[in-house]
Amino acid sequence: MSILRGRRRPDVTTVELVGGIEQRDLALADYDPRWPETYVEHERRIRDALGGAVRVEHTGSTSVPGLAAKPIIDILVTVQDITAEEDYLDQLLDAGYELRTREPGHRLVRTPARDVHVHVLEAGTQEAQDVVLFRDRLRSEPADRDLYERTKRALLSQDWSDMNAYSDAKSEVIAEIKRRARTSSDAHSA
Structure with a gap:
């Protein structure tokens, strides 16, 4: 992570999982054309809570047409200072979200419905750039989209102690897809 000037305080140094480790049933659903509509509803809620000056994007598998996904909408919000939680966290909690x-x-x-x-x-x-890079690569490259879906399906055939362990298991394939995206991007800009 790049260190940006102007932080109000040092960032946290540990991982805090509010509520502890959770074991959840994980299953893929076929792409649902309602997922973008759900995203738009939450984008409005987030923008109303935080104001129009933040970046809000639909990310994750539900943002990729045709890709099977866990039916969980992932949204990226970028803020100027992650350590200045007073600028965003209470507002998001007041808008009905829970800190995890x-x-x-x-x-x-x-x-609350997770x-x-x-x-x-x-x-x-x-990290913020990579989230968008990965999403855009899956949207534009069918072979990488298929690889990612096959990987998720294979991993979901196993038992996972929590969603974080499942997510960590995908990291090697995600890194490879991002590497190809960067290489392709570099070739296009050369």
Whole structure:
């Protein structure tokens, strides 16, 4: 993560999972054309809570037409200073989201139904750029989209202690797809 000037305080140094580890049933659903509509509803809610000056994007598998996904809408929100929780966290909680994760460079709030995850990252960080890079690659490259879906299906045939362990297991394939996206992007800009 790049260190940006002007932070109000040091960021957290540990991972806090509010409520502890959760074991959840994980299953893929075929792409649902209602997912973008759900995103738009939550984008409005987030913008109403935080104002129009934030970046809000539909990310994750539900943002990729044709890709099977866990029916959880992932949303990226970028803020100027991740450490300035007073600028965004209470507003998101007041809008009906619940804090789930506080970790270096990342906060996660979600709906009580756990069907929408809002990932808060700091604007300009590699992590925020990578989320969009990965989404855009899956949208534009059928082979990578298929690889990612096959990987998710294979992993979901196993038992997972919690969603974080499942997510971590996908990291190697995600890194490979992002590497190809960067290589392709570099070739196009050369």
